[in-house]
Amino acid sequence: MTDSPVGTRIRTAAVIGVGTIGLGWAALFASAGLTVRINSRRPDAEAHVRKAFELYAASLPGGPADPAGLAARLEFEPDVARAVEGADVVQENAPEDLALKQDLFARIGAAAPAHALLLSSTSTLLPDALGARMADPGRLLVAHPFNPPHIVPLVEIVTGERTDPRAVEETVAFYRGLGKTPVVLRRAVPGFVANRLQSALLRESIHLVREGVVSVAELDEIVTSSIGGRWAAVGPFRAFHLGGGPGGLRHWFEHLGAGLEKSWQGLGNPPVDEETVARILAQAEEAFGGRTYEELAAERDAKQTRVIAAAGTDADAGTDAGPAQRA
Amino acid sequence: MTDSPVGTRIRTAAVIGVGTIGLGWAALFASAGLTVRINSRRPDAEAHVRKAFELYAASLPGGPADPAGLAARLEFEPDVARAVEGADVVQENAPEDLALKQDLFARIGAAAPAHALLLSSTSTLLPDALGARMADPGRLLVAHPFNPPHIVPLVEIVTGERTDPRAVEETVAFYRGLGKTPVVLRRAVPGFVANRLQSALLRESIHLVREGVVSVAELDEIVTSSIGGRWAAVGPFRAFHLGGGPGGLRHWFEHLGAGLEKSWQGLGNPPVDEETVARILAQAEEAFGGRTYEELAAERDAKQTRVIAAAGTDADAGTDAGPAQRA
Numbered sequence: 001m002t003d004s005p006v007g008t009r010i011r012t013a014a015v016i017g018v019g020t021i022g023l024g025w026a027a028l029f030a031s032a033g034l035t036v037r038i039n040s041r042r043p044d045a046e047a048h049v050r051k052a053f054e055l056y057a058a059s060l061p062g063g064p065a066d067p068a069g070l071a072a073r074l075e076f077e078p079d080v081a082r083a084v085e086g087a088d089v090v091q092e093n094a095p096e097d098l099a100l101k102q103d104l105f106a107r108i109g110a111a112a113p114a115h116a117l118l119l120s121s122t123s124t125l126l127p128d129a130l131g132a133r134m135a136d137p138g139r140l141l142v143a144h145p146f147n148p149p150h151i152v153p154l155v156e157i158v159t160g161e162r163t164d165p166r167a168v169e170e171t172v173a174f175y176r177g178l179g180k181t182p183v184v185l186r187r188a189v190p191g192f193v194a195n196r197l198q199s200a201l202l203r204e205s206i207h208l209v210r211e212g213v214v215s216v217a218e219l220d221e222i223v224t225s226s227i228g229g230r231w232a233a234v235g236p237f238r239a240f241h242l243g244g245g246p247g248g249l250r251h252w253f254e255h256l257g258a259g260l261e262k263s264w265q266g267l268g269n270p271p272v273d274e275e276t277v278a279r280i281l282a283q284a285e286e287a288f289g290g291r292t293y294e295e296l297a298a299e300r301d302a303k304q305t306r307v308i309a310a311a312g313t314d315a316d317a318g319t320d321a322g323p324a325q326r327a
Numbered sequence: 328m329t330d331s332p333v334g335t336r337i338r339t340a341a342v343i344g345v346g347t348i349g350l351g352w353a354a355l356f357a358s359a360g361l362t363v364r365i366n367s368r369r370p371d372a373e374a375h376v377r378k379a380f381e382l383y384a385a386s387l388p389g390g391p392a393d394p395a396g397l398a399a400r401l402e403f404e405p406d407v408a409r410a411v412e413g414a415d416v417v418q419e420n421a422p423e424d425l426a427l428k429q430d431l432f433a434r435i436g437a438a439a440p441a442h443a444l445l446l447s448s449t450s451t452l453l454p455d456a457l458g459a460r461m462a463d464p465g466r467l468l469v470a471h472p473f474n475p476p477h478i479v480p481l482v483e484i485v486t487g488e489r490t491d492p493r494a495v496e497e498t499v500a501f502y503r504g505l506g507k508t509p510v511v512l513r514r515a516v517p518g519f520v521a522n523r524l525q526s527a528l529l530r531e532s533i534h535l536v537r538e539g540v541v542s543v544a545e546l547d548e549i550v551t552s553s554i555g556g557r558w559a560a561v562g563p564f565r566a567f568h569l570g571g572g573p574g575g576l577r578h579w580f581e582h583l584g585a586g587l588e589k590s591w592q593g594l595g596n597p598p599v600d601e602e603t604v605a606r607i608l609a610q611a612e613e614a615f616g617g618r619t620y621e622e623l624a625a626e627r628d629a630k631q632t633r634v635i636a637a638a639g640t641d642a643d644a645g646t647d648a649g650p651a652q653r654a
Contacts, residue, residue: 020572146553146554146557147570152552152553152556152557153552153553153556154549154552154553156549181548181552183541183545183548183549183552185540185541186539186540186541186542186545187538187539187540189535189538189540190593191590191593193535193540193541193546193549194549194550194553194554196531196535196593196594197528197531197532197549197550197554198554198563199531199587199590199591199594200527200528200530200531200594201524201527201528201554201558201563202563202567202587203527203587203591203594204523204524204526204527205524205563205564208516208520208523208524211514211516212513212514213512213513213514213516213520214510214512214513214520215513216564217564218510218513219520219562219563219564220561220562220563220564220565221508221510221562222481222483222510222520222521222524222562223521223524223558223562223563224558224559224560224561224562224638225479225480225481225508225510226473226479226480226481226521227473227521227524227525227528227558228555228557228558228559228560228562228638229479229480229559229631229634229635229638230473230479230555230631231528231550231551231554231555231558231559232551232555232556232558232559232630232631232634232638233551233555233627233630233631233634234547234551234627234630234631235546235547235548235549235550235551235555236525236528236529236532236546236547236550237532237543237544237546237547237607237611237614238547238614238615238623238627239627240529241611241615241623242620242623242624242627243474245347245620246620248611248615248620249607249608249611249615250608253599253604253607253608257599257604258599260526260529260530260599261598261599263518263526264526264530264596266517266518266523267523267526267527267530269591271588272580272584272585272587272588277580277584280564280576280580281576281577281580284564284568284575284576287564287565288565288568288575288576293569293572293573293575296565296568296569297569300560300561300565300566300569303559303560303561303637303638303639304556304557304559304560304561306637306638306639307556307559307560307634307637307638308556309637310630310633310634310636310637311551311555311556311559311630311633311634312630312633
């Protein structure tokens, strides 16, 4: 812990790839005062990143920033070995292609400083597979953000057989310093945690629309006006703990536990066939079709930023024996 | 539409039952300027409601209210027929016992004015069953709130075979006038919508804790720091529409649709056995055990109220062809 902008030794971050996720990380790192080295082979990489920063600068954890000030912290290096040279952290955001990422991490591992944290934004691959071609994958971790990474606090940290525990600790400190909420999974599971939960909700959402219970727009309205606010404020277990009254979760299980398995049997498992997709797309067109992607995305970002601030997610992090204590 | 406090003809509401749900409705109705007639056989009903108002007055849609001012709008009537006499709306919150509610609605139907809306807070029973013993169940609807009803905007409206369409329209107008978000289900389904979605998320949450991927506290932290904020800001379909980039939901289905069914096969279906419950309760005790129900509930209410205001749920209601247009 020294005088680095994020409270760790980290001063220079290499961001590999400038898709949506890479751009979000770049904006966040720059807003925290890091030097950000962008690695992309796109000839228009600089213009592309600058354009994205015009949008992203409005929704940063520290409040709106000056896009030009953020861009001033950028360096551009199309060669990956030179991009990670001297970097304290490398955030990789290449396409979800195992062979491609294995090759990338072999080259990153050979060129990055020994102390650098090597972090992959992958949502599907595991550290042991990603590092298969590295001499020492001890400092390679999955650090999976939730889109957009400059707005949503969560970073799911997944370790491998050969991960160095000190690298986990440093990774958690790094993201906490950036105002994120890193959670270290106790073991790896396909899809990690947040996307599995999201998938479970989507399955039932598609089922209910398919069955004609509600429309796409009505389902969204139900979620934003009920469980969304509840889960932004308290997670599912705390919600049911309080749902049990003064007797808490124990009382809740005693009274509703027996009915749980039965109620799960009644949940849907819809086919994602042509008819189902057509129905959803027609209703989505009716609901969102009149507005552009940019309008809708800007509205989502502004709302979500307000919600996150209101929930005070970061202020409370760690209260309940979170991963900072554990790592 | 006249000069009534909630923009409808409704001036007097009878609230049947003073459990958590009844108390929340009573606080909300009183804060909107209605006369609230409390029907309960509890000898301490008045003291009980006044005590609850001390807590509830802090978290009302219009901002904090004076508990004594709210309580001044209350009348207490232990006889149900006299309680609904002259009432414009009856909100029933009796225990989930079909025979009991059928008897109650038979008596309510016989004593309430012909124009009164007869609304049940039930989370499991349907209007046709509830009104089986009524001469005319045309103005009986299910109006299921999400706990706590004075804070969470959603009210799920469920109609029956014999429901009068005008009663649906008036019910929607009544709740909108109170600042709620009523959504009329297109057809009834067990558990309605929000609780089914919640149940789907809980199933996967219990699975992940049972499998040792995360603890109870970590799972809650993951939800509050990712999907909670997302779903408070935008519902699942809008989120995936934006996840598809400028190509929208169509692009998203084209690229991920095929993998959806496969990913659903990998989701959990845990037994709710003794070992699972014991594991969850031990972790819940570690996470929440140090704090009282009152502390945790007050914190949840304050956060959730801030989140709902930040998401601006009500301001946007109806943008996407919501139920107000449909009813």
